[in-house]
Amino acid sequence: MKRFILLVFVALPFLALAQIPPGYYDNASNLNGQPLRIALRNIIRNHTELTYTPGLWSAYYNTDRKPSGKIWDIYSDKPGGTPAYEYTYQVDQCGANSPNAEDGCYNREHTWPKTFFNSNPPMYTDLFIVMPTDYWVNGKRSDYPYGKVGTATFTSTNGSKLGNNTYPGAPGGTCFEPIDSFKGDIARNYFYVSTCYWADSALFNSNYAMATQVNLKPWAVQMLLEWHHNDPVSQKEIDRNNAAYNIQHNRNPFIDHPEYADCIWGTGNCNPAAVANVNAGGKSISIYPNPAKDNIAINWRQYGKAEATGLEVINAQGSLIYSLDVKGLKDNAVNIPVADWPKGLYFVKISMQHEVQVSRFVKD
Numbered sequence: 001m002k003r004f005i006l007l008v009f010v011a012l013p014f015l016a017l018a019q020i021p022p023g024y025y026d027n028a029s030n031l032n033g034q035p036l037r038i039a040l041r042n043i044i045r046n047h048t049e050l051t052y053t054p055g056l057w058s059a060y061y062n063t064d065r066k067p068s069g070k071i072w073d074i075y076s077d078k079p080g081g082t083p084a085y086e087y088t089y090q091v092d093q094c095g096a097n098s099p100n101a102e103d104g105c106y107n108r109e110h111t112w113p114k115t116f117f118n119s120n121p122p123m124y125t126d127l128f129i130v131m132p133t134d135y136w137v138n139g140k141r142s143d144y145p146y147g148k149v150g151t152a153t154f155t156s157t158n159g160s161k162l163g164n165n166t167y168p169g170a171p172g173g174t175c176f177e178p179i180d181s182f183k184g185d186i187a188r189n190y191f192y193v194s195t196c197y198w199a200d201s202a203l204f205n206s207n208y209a210m211a212t213q214v215n216l217k218p219w220a221v222q223m224l225l226e227w228h229h230n231d232p233v234s235q236k237e238i239d240r241n242n243a244a245y246n247i248q249h250n251r252n253p254f255i256d257h258p259e260y261a262d263c264i265w266g267t268g269n270c271n272p273a274a275v276a277n278v279n280a281g282g283k284s285i286s287i288y289p290n291p292a293k294d295n296i297a298i299n300w301r302q303y304g305k306a307e308a309t310g311l312e313v314i315n316a317q318g319s320l321i322y323s324l325d326v327k328g329l330k331d332n333a334v335n336i337p338v339a340d341w342p343k344g345l346y347f348v349k350i351s352m353q354h355e356v357q358v359s360r361f362v363k364d
Contacts, residue, residue, distance in 0.1 A: 047250035049122040075137040084157035109133040113143035116208040145209040147175030169219030184231025187224040291364035
């Protein structure tokens with residue numbers, strides 16, 4: 001008889017969303033806090049340094065170009081909507097002219113302002129810091145910190161805002177607030193910088209509102225974790241991460257493993273031996289995000305020879321909604337689109353050799 005074990009959802013999952021090379025994160029396994037941050041730094045730091053010109057411009061062909069040939073611009077795009085304008089790769093790249101309004105050209109935005117690392121390499125051309133954006137909106141953002149705008153003095157066509165920073169604990173002054181669809185992208189950029197350049201902190205200035213050198217300030221950590229949770233990893237980020245790896249030869253761990261952010265800056269625990277509700281066989285199911293909106297990532301741990309054979313998702317009424325043969329699946333992880341599923345409670349069932357394990361998630 002198979003044993004049926006009900007596992008309570010563990011808030012900080014172990015998951016893999018992208019095409020991660022085998023063993024890439026092995027040296028970071030079972031770690032938390034500063035040891036995890038240092039281990040990740042050692043994995044991702046020795047990357048290939050690009051040139052500013054033409055390196056970044058050329059890289060954007062693979063990292064930020066849509067199938068239509070248009071450029072992903074986090075300051076003008078409207079995921080799920082119609083942006084006021086779009087830029088064509090290379091054709092609309094900024095040149096000698098400086099437009100005085102939106103929809104002029106796209107240039108290169110240092111999401112962590114280059115002012116605060118004195119344009120030092122290799123940060124200056126790191127693809128996980130520098131993204132294509134509208135020239136005019138980029139100029140409006142300037143080197144202001146990100147934050148929560150109270151009264152906007154400028155609003156871009158996609159809803160990005162400039163104004164006074166009202167986020168609790170933030171210093172007074174002007175900040176820039178991107179739209180919700182890109183807040184998670186930026187948060188994961190910042191976690192990357194604070195991790196990748198941990199040992200290069202002396203290259204960073206100490207007067208940035210969001211960080212002391214490379215160490216994020218408490219108010220910024222709180223805000224960025226909120227952004228990270230409320231705007232989960234998207235397919236756009238997964239694709240960009242894979243493309244950047246092919247060019248720069250490192251990855252953003254917080255796209256591959258979103259739970260790492262909580263294990264370093266939050267209350268997460270990435271040590272499976274310390275996570276509650278793991279059965280005696282050392283197996284558990286993790287689901288991220290929970291509640292879910294567009295996608296869920298499901299990961300299961302197994303330490304013995306027993307192999308998972310099937311995955312099923314069942315709704316609260318007992319109907320089978322989704323099934324998948326997972327025998328031999330690498331990384332013991334799947335990513336499932338759920339945007340069209342009705343709101344409610346769902347159960348994930350993983351069938352193994354001698355038992356069935358179950359966890360649950362909420363579709364918001």
